[in-house]
Amino acid sequence: MVLTFTEEEKQFLKNVQEFVDEDVAPCTRAWEKDTFPKDIWKRCASLGITHVVFPKDLGGLGLSCGTLVETCRIIATGDPALSMNVSALNALCVAHFEHFANDEQRSKYLPGILSGDCPLAWALTEPEAGSDARRVQTTAIPIADRPGYFHLKGEKIFTTNGGFAKLIIVIARIDDENLSAFLVEKDQPEIKDLGRIETVGVKASYTWHFYMSDAVGWHTPGSFEEVISLLHRGRVCIGAMAVGIAEKALELGIEYSKQRVQFGRPLAKMQSVQNMIADSGMWVDAARLLVHKAAWMYDQGMPIVKEASCCKLFASETARDVTNRMLQIHGGRGMTPDYLIEKLWRDAKLTEIGEGASEIQRLIIAKQLLK
Numbered sequence: 001m002v003l004t005f006t007e008e009e010k011q012f013l014k015n016v017q018e019f020v021d022e023d024v025a026p027c028t029r030a031w032e033k034d035t036f037p038k039d040i041w042k043r044c045a046s047l048g049i050t051h052v053v054f055p056k057d058l059g060g061l062g063l064s065c066g067t068l069v070e071t072c073r074i075i076a077t078g079d080p081a082l083s084m085n086v087s088a089l090n091a092l093c094v095a096h097f098e099h100f101a102n103d104e105q106r107s108k109y110l111p112g113i114l115s116g117d118c119p120l121a122w123a124l125t126e127p128e129a130g131s132d133a134r135r136v137q138t139t140a141i142p143i144a145d146r147p148g149y150f151h152l153k154g155e156k157i158f159t160t161n162g163g164f165a166k167l168i169i170v171i172a173r174i175d176d177e178n179l180s181a182f183l184v185e186k187d188q189p190e191i192k193d194l195g196r197i198e199t200v201g202v203k204a205s206y207t208w209h210f211y212m213s214d215a216v217g218w219h220t221p222g223s224f225e226e227v228i229s230l231l232h233r234g235r236v237c238i239g240a241m242a243v244g245i246a247e248k249a250l251e252l253g254i255e256y257s258k259q260r261v262q263f264g265r266p267l268a269k270m271q272s273v274q275n276m277i278a279d280s281g282m283w284v285d286a287a288r289l290l291v292h293k294a295a296w297m298y299d300q301g302m303p304i305v306k307e308a309s310c311c312k313l314f315a316s317e318t319a320r321d322v323t324n325r326m327l328q329i330h331g332g333r334g335m336t337p338d339y340l341i342e343k344l345w346r347d348a349k350l351t352e353i354g355e356g357a358s359e360i361q362r363l364i365i366a367k368q369l370l371k
Contacts (some may be wrong), residue, residue: 001007001296012063013287015047016074024078031079031204032343040082040309041164045116049075049086054094058106065233065298069240071128076244080347081202083244084354087237088160092230093120096169096181099230100222105183110169121165121208123156123184131360133171133228136179140172141216150174150182151214155194160354161206163196170217171227179224182217190215201346232304234355235312239291242315242351246284246322249344253277253326256339267329276325284322287315306368312363316351323348 006014023043031037044050052068054060061128066089076083094113097106112118129135138154152172168184184191194209254277257268267273289309297304323345327334334341352358 001293002293003070003296005064005067006188007071009063012048012052012061012067013070013074016071017050019043019049020074020078023073024082028079028204028340028343029337031081035163035204035206035229036082036085039116041119042116044086045114050116051094052090054090054114058098059110060094060098064295065236066292066295068233069236069295072237073241073244073247073288073291076241077248079204080241080245080344080350081204083241084202084238084350085205087234087241087355088122089120091234091237092122093169094105094232095233096122096220096227097240100181100227100327101183101218102221103169105218109183118166119161119164121159121162123159123168123210124163125154125158128156129358134179134224136171136173138170138172138212140174140180140182140219143216148219150217150219151213152182152184152217153214155209155211155268157209158197159208159210160205162210163206165208170212171224172217179227181220181222181227183220184212184215184217188215189257193219199248200349201343214317231355233298235308235361236291236294236298236304238288238351238355239294239308239311239315242312242319242348243284243288243291245344245348245351246280246287246315246319248281249319249323249326249341249348250277250284252339252341252344253280253329256326256341257323257329270313273329276329280322280325283318287311287318290314305363309356309361309364309368312351312355313358316348316358319348319351346356 048061051060052063052071056062072083072087075086140150140152143149166186168186170182170184171179172182173179186214190213192211194211197207257273258266260267294304294307294311297307327341327345330339330341333339
């Protein structure tokens with residue numbers, strides 16, 4: 001189950017690495033103070049980063065899931081917040097157009113989506129519906145004289161990329177038992193901006209809070225179970241993001257341990273520090289392999305319900321533990337903004353929560369094992 005890449009995929013990943021080295025990593029601190037530059041999605045779209053796996057016959061690159069997770073991993077080494085957004089755009093938003101949008105919807109929105117002129121967001125979470133996604137209270141009522149269109153009413157929070165989005169895929173309730181998804185244009189007077197949500201980590205991401213009062217939504221056929229299944233590939237991407245964070249943290253910890261001298265010798269010569277580095281290197285390798293396994297299985301057309309949760313859970317807890325160890329190696333300096341490790345330490349926490357909290361992943365894994 002070793003990932004292999006075509007020449008086209010290798011060149012694409014090389015381009016992603018150059019983009020990260022030149023245009024992402026040098027800006028990560030500046031972006032954290034505000035948000036991404038306004039042209040970020042046009043720049044990403046020009047490289048194909050927003051539509052890595054989207055089919056070629058629909059205008060995407062049509063590359064493998066393995067290529068997508070490597071994209072998320074590479075970007076996370078430069079800026080985890082951007083990696084999180086790239087994950088959501090590919091695995092949830094653009095994927096929704098692949099699997100559920102009709103030809104008319106694709107014709108209207110895909111040109112802007114693929115050019116980066118129409119950024120997307122995916123809105124599921126509500127004040128009373130987080131891990132318990134079926135508690136969604138946003139309602140969708142059919143508009144009598146507009147077949148396929150509904151009036152949506154409800155509140156959404158923690159909408160990744162919501163501040164940039166022009167089109168939002170909203171999960172809403174169509175009756176007491178069923179939920180479905182709707183395309184909602186953001187520039188409607190019936191949508192009230194309730195503000196940006198400030199977070200302790202991945203701060204550059206414009207996480208949005210909004211309310212809809214009879215906003216118009218265009219229904220995309222698909223049951224709640226079908227739509228929510230997009231989260232499986234999304235979890236693999238968040239696992240890859242976590243691996244990227246852990247890799248960068250380990251790199252910084254090793255570099256600092258060689259430079260910092262205490263008691264007459266570099267920290268790297270001390271067994272306690274070597275143990276932290278050894279454990280971290282081992283767990284990073286294991287996390288990467290779990291992510292690659294899930295991506296490989298997806299590309300083979302195999303179900304990945306358990307594997308997606310396993311890699312996301314393990315990789316996110318690896319990112320948490322590795323950033324914590326590497327910050328410990330930095331000592332007091334690691335708690336200051338003069339050193340990047342403190343940012344990675346904060347960013348890592350999102351990977352334990354986004355796309356399903358660790359507790360939910362354990363429930364999913366247990367359910368699959370106990371079948």
